[in-house]
Amino acid sequence: xxxxxxxxxxxxxxxxxxxxxxxxxxxxxxxxxxxxxxxxxxxxxxxxxxxxxxxxxxxxxxxxxxxxxxxxxxxxxxxxxxxxxxxxxxxxxxxxxxxxxxxxxxxxxxxxxxxxxxxxxxxxxxxxxxxxxxxxxxxxxxxxxxxxxxxxxxxxxxxxxxxxxxxxxxxxxxxxxxxxxxxxxxxxxxxxxxxxxxxxxxxxxxxxxxxxxxxxxxxx
Amino acid sequence: xxxxxxxxxxxxxxxxxxxxxxxxxxxxxxxxxxxxxxxxxxxxxxxxxxxxxxxxxxxxxxxxxxxxxxxxxxxxxxxxxxxxxxxxxxxxxxxxxxxxxxxxxxxxxxxxxxxxxxxxxxxxxxxxxxxxxxxxxxxxxxxxxxxxxxxxxxxxxxxxxxxxxxxxxxx
Numbered sequence: 001x002x003x004x005x006x007x008x009x010x011x012x013x014x015x016x017x018x019x020x021x022x023x024x025x026x027x028x029x030x031x032x033x034x035x036x037x038x039x040x041x042x043x044x045x046x047x048x049x050x051x052x053x054x055x056x057x058x059x060x061x062x063x064x065x066x067x068x069x070x071x072x073x074x075x076x077x078x079x080x081x082x083x084x085x086x087x088x089x090x091x092x093x094x095x096x097x098x099x100x101x102x103x104x105x106x107x108x109x110x111x112x113x114x115x116x117x118x119x120x121x122x123x124x125x126x127x128x129x130x131x132x133x134x135x136x137x138x139x140x141x142x143x144x145x146x147x148x149x150x151x152x153x154x155x156x157x158x159x160x161x162x163x164x165x166x167x168x169x170x171x172x173x174x175x176x177x178x179x180x181x182x183x184x185x186x187x188x189x190x191x192x193x194x195x196x197x198x199x200x201x202x203x204x205x206x207x208x209x210x211x212x213x214x215x216x217x218x219x220x
Numbered sequence: 221x222x223x224x225x226x227x228x229x230x231x232x233x234x235x236x237x238x239x240x241x242x243x244x245x246x247x248x249x250x251x252x253x254x255x256x257x258x259x260x261x262x263x264x265x266x267x268x269x270x271x272x273x274x275x276x277x278x279x280x281x282x283x284x285x286x287x288x289x290x291x292x293x294x295x296x297x298x299x300x301x302x303x304x305x306x307x308x309x310x311x312x313x314x315x316x317x318x319x320x321x322x323x324x325x326x327x328x329x330x331x332x333x334x335x336x337x338x339x340x341x342x343x344x345x346x347x348x349x350x351x352x353x354x355x356x357x358x359x360x361x362x363x364x365x366x367x368x369x370x371x372x373x374x375x376x377x378x379x380x381x382x383x384x385x386x387x388x389x390x391x
Contacts, residue, residue: 181295184258196262207272208258212251212296 039073048079052125060087061125065105079105082137086129086164096167096193097146102160103139129164136161143169145193153193154178167193175200184210249278251296253287265291273301282327283307299329305341320346324356334360342367352380 031044045068052061066080082105086098107128136159137143143155143162157175162168169191177184177198186208188201200208256271267289275282284303289296305323325340336358338344344351353367367379 179260180291186258196260198258198260200258200260202256202271207254207256208269209252209254210258210267210269212253 035071035073037073040071042069042071042073044069050125054126058087061085061129062087063125075108077107079107084135097149098164099144099146100135100137100142100162102137102141105138106136107133132163132165134161134163152179155191157189169193174205181213182210183213184208251275251277253289255287267291267296275299275301279311281309281311284327296331298331299327301327301329303327308338317347320344336360350382352382354379 029046033042033044035042046066048063048065048068050061050063051059052063054060062083062085064083066082068077068079070077080103082100082102084098084100086100088097138159141155141157141160143160144151145153145155155169155175155177157171158173160169160171160173160175170189172188175186175189177186177189177200184200185206186200187203187205189198191198202208253269253273253275255269255273257269259268259270260266261268269287269289271285273282273284273287275284275287282301284301284306286303287299287301290298290300302325303323305325306327307321307323308327309319309321311319322338322342322344324338324342326338328337328339329335330337336356338356338358340354342351342353342356344356351367353369355368356365357368358365369379
């Protein structure tokens with residue numbers, strides 16, 4: 001009976017402390033808020049500016065975002081104004097560096113994952129982007145793929161889904177590609193950047209159109 | 221047969237060459253291709269356009285069902301287009317009444333050598349007449365055309381030339 005009594009007291013104290021913490025709107029630049037769905041507590045921070053290095057000390061990732069929010073109840077993280085650079089050693093066969101710029105982005109997180117693991121000091125891009133994570137880029141998006149420091153293909157569009165590990169891109173919105181001496185516009189795309197195999201679609205809004213420029217007007 | 225064939229070829233050159241000479245195709249202009257679906261296979265060096273495909277370059281235009289472009293050294297080296305039929309048109313904007321139109325089962329274009337290959341039930345039409353043949357090869361630089369007949373199932377099909385005499389007399 002005594003143990004039960006103390007158990008109840010401790011539990012109530014823990015609940016009371018949690019209520020105080022989560023009812024506070026701001027705590028050291030981190031904002032906690034209840035998810036409108038009632039599922040979990042969301043965590044927001046003003047922005048991220050992160051550089052990550054590999055074991056040899058070479059820069060491998062750079063991430064800069066506006067407001068970042070984690071929704072553990074929905075297994076989702078969202079970012080305002082995302083700029084992500086992925087650097088790869090040139091010696092590797094499939095080495096491609098990417099530069100991504102988007103008005104916003106969403107990343108699906110592990111189901112039921114602890115949102116606090118995404119605190120800046122604990123964020124591992126290598127870990128995140130080496131899994132089957134897809135990044136849904138929102139709004140106006142640009143993605144530049146580079147080899148040997150030179151851009152060899154550019155993508156511009158709306159709402160582009162990116163799979164960094166598999167080097168795949170897809171969209172069902174307007175997309176424009178500059179590749180070699182061609183500029184192509186379409187309304188849907190599936191692209192495999194390792195195989196360099198792209199399929200582009202037209203729809204009711206229009207066809208796929210390619211313009212091949214004469215030699216003196218090479219774009220890339 | 222051979223003399224008639226040679227005569228037909230001569231007439232073809234007579235018909236087409238002056239018209240095309242006055243409509244020199246600017247192959248340095250940008251090339252536009254539109255289609256319902258496009259597939260790039262860079263490892264194979266090919267680009268395939270499918271569905272309501274149209275190609276325009278200056279005064280030259282194609283309307284086909286499918287077009288495949290082969291690339292070498294980042295340039296398109298050969299284009300193969302098929303249609304039911306594949307249609308093409310040369311038209312100088314200042315001389316629209318001298319437009320050359322045509323159709324065939326397939327159109328091949330060697331971009332580097334600047335040679336057109338029209339194959340399978342080829343018809344070329346202009347105000348001054350028409351040519352029907354199994355295959356026509358046209359060199360865009362030398363402006364020489366060669367028409368060939370076909371033998372199918374034992375039935376010889378000659379090159380056929382139709383002349384509009386009034387139009388020829390007006391030249």
